């Protein structure tokens with residue numbers, strides 16, 4: 001399946017784009033160079049010089065402009081060529097395409113599609129990521145697999161029991177009822193799993209300090225195509241949120257993924273873990289960063305393998321879906337509608 | 343009514359129950375059939 005166009009995608013973490021240097025990244029098959037201007041804005045240009053197609057990201061910055069590293073065509077943040085070597089006349093068509101960018105919640109979103117259709121209001125939010133009340137660890141792993149495989153993976157967490165045993169998986173994950181919902185208007189898939197009186201996996205036992213049995217909630221909110229939120233609540237068994245919604249005795253983790261296609265068979269797997277507990281504890285930060293990276297790499301290994309299997313098979317192979325796939329199948333249908341532009 | 347389509351599943355049972363925002367209910371043994379119904383049934387409110 002091709003990529004949904006006319007959509008916002010996470011291109012980078014804000015911190016990856018500094019006031020010096022450039023970041024080259026391919027998003028949905030489009031090579032893009034990102035850099036931050038002196039005004040602090042992120043510029044995003046097609047990473048191909050109009051002259052002989054040399055990647056602009058291999059050139060140099062000169063203030064707010066980029067100088068092509070091959071013959072010196074110089075580009076402004078709006079993509080216009082402002083200087084060429086040895087002559088004063090600049091061809092009128094000397095301009096590289098630029099992309100609309102919005103920096104929000106510590107993420108750099110880029111619009112892939114027709115610029116006039118871009119609506120920043122449509123970008124889903126993840127306010128924890130730059131809130132002072134939360135502490136976040138994060139990373140990004142390259143995935144040599146099509147983005148659909150990561151969507152499938154994240155929408156069915158019963159795989160935690162098998163692929164991530166000893167980290168975040170416990171037997172109860174695969175055994176607990178799920179409710180799946182689709183909001184067609186908003187374009188959101190929800191999958192909720194509420195576990196009561198269950199074992200606490202090492203990932204949370206060591207980070208929250210909660211001893212013994214827990215109530216564990218996993219509430220997924222997927223905003224196709226790119227943003228995946230997992231609202232995770234960990235509390236000693238029997239501890240419920242207060243009537244006013246306040247929940248002081250529970251630990252909350254907001255697990256965020258941005259699923260950004262690089263090419264048709266590779267994906268940028270951005271992962272973040274925000275927490276409202278043990279906020280001052282550096283050791284907990286290091287532990288969660290390390291553990292979550294390990295878990296992500298377990299998925300990456302499995303999905304890289306799966307991509308090879310699928311790529312080697314003839315078109316139209318038959319899969320078999322069962323009840324655990326309810327969320328994944330809903331996500332696929334919404335993605336298909338987006339691709340078809342429905 | 344929430345405007346959401348909902349599918350309930352209890353592991354150990356083999357059935358899924360799908361509930362449309364219009365109130366229509368469908369039981370099925372696999373999710374593809376449930377979504378076919380929920381996402382595509384015309385005439386909400388009359389389909390039972």
Ligand code: FES
Pocket residue numbers: 049050051052053054068069070071072073
């Ligand atoms: S390729 Fe960029 S100036 Fe020649």
Ligand SMILES: [Fe+2]
Pocket residue numbers: 153159160163164295299
């Ligand atoms: Fe996983």
Ligand SMILES: [Zn+2]
Pocket residue numbers: 362363364365366383385386387
């Ligand atoms: Zn209906």
